[in-house]
Amino acid sequence: MKFLKLSLASLVASSALFAGTYNVDASHSNVGFKVKHLMISNVNGKFDTFSGNFEYDEKTKTLKSLVGEAKVASINTEDAKRDAHLKSADFFDEANHPTLTFKLDKIDGDFAYGKLSIRGITKDVKLNFENNGEAIDPWGNKRVALELTGKINRKDFGLNWNKALEAGGVLVDETVKLNIEVEGILAK
Template identity: 40%
Template sequence: MTKTKWALDPSHSSVDFSVRHMMIANVKGTFNSFNATIEADPADLTTANIEFSIETGSVDTRSKDRDGHLVSADFFDVENHPNMTFKATNIEKTDEGEYNVTGDLTLRGVTKQETFAVTFEGQGKDPWGNEKAGFSAQGTLNRSDYGLVWNAALETGGVLVGDKVKINLQIQAAKAE
């Protein structure tokens, strides 16, 4: 099969994250506004072209105060860096339907190479005859690598916000005409 263009279906997709809080729990959040450019053969992603963009100001942790802090210069600095982007540079098949997708992640003006474990979840037609494909992706990044270093020491030792951020994407895309 040849590469075809796929349009992200945001109403059936999500970009979620979690980070340790007070060294005892995980706080979860999501980004509500994101987009992707995908050109791929879902049965073999090794030749795919994948670009992803997230509006950092669309962060939602179910706490207005925390969200306000996250968009400030202490974290995402949305005023100067409104988007986080990812462009795949290498895709390696690790098993049937499983891939390591490596690429350039840019956040807060810093670009680093990151790898995400991607699974092709399947392909089929919806009731209206539209071809759909599903993918999931997981990865972990260190927020301090991107200049997100704000923290507070805890009286009991340790820090308020962990450095490792776990990322989870659930993506559904429609074959573009």
């Protein structure tokens, strides 16, 4: 029994040697989304200010944890009037809910499960997960790139504003497509 405990402790310790904490490099990452407008075209947007970190096991090539947040004030759809409306109480209500957050629960195959919080409402989400690999940059820093994509229903998070169209349908679709591309740099 003692040998088994020592073996398990050794295994845990050796796997910790290969795990690293990575900080999100915002200049090489993107927190983006798109949503249908008038039921025919897409409006693309992103958050310009975001941060996060993740733990990655280099030996097993496994994402162990990930947390991130985006500032609502930094929403950018390339239209200042629309961005102001999105920050208002009709949508994100930046005055009362200045950040969006995501916390990974687990990776299972090609899927990431976690908790997404928008407008003070937290929901379990399932996103597509892709490990885009590792590289050493020209300055000797180890980097890892990850991608999370998927769909959420904005009404699940209290983003309910809309306008009905005369010909049927609505101005803004309920489904929002997420595209989160993260490049992390190993913390020193």
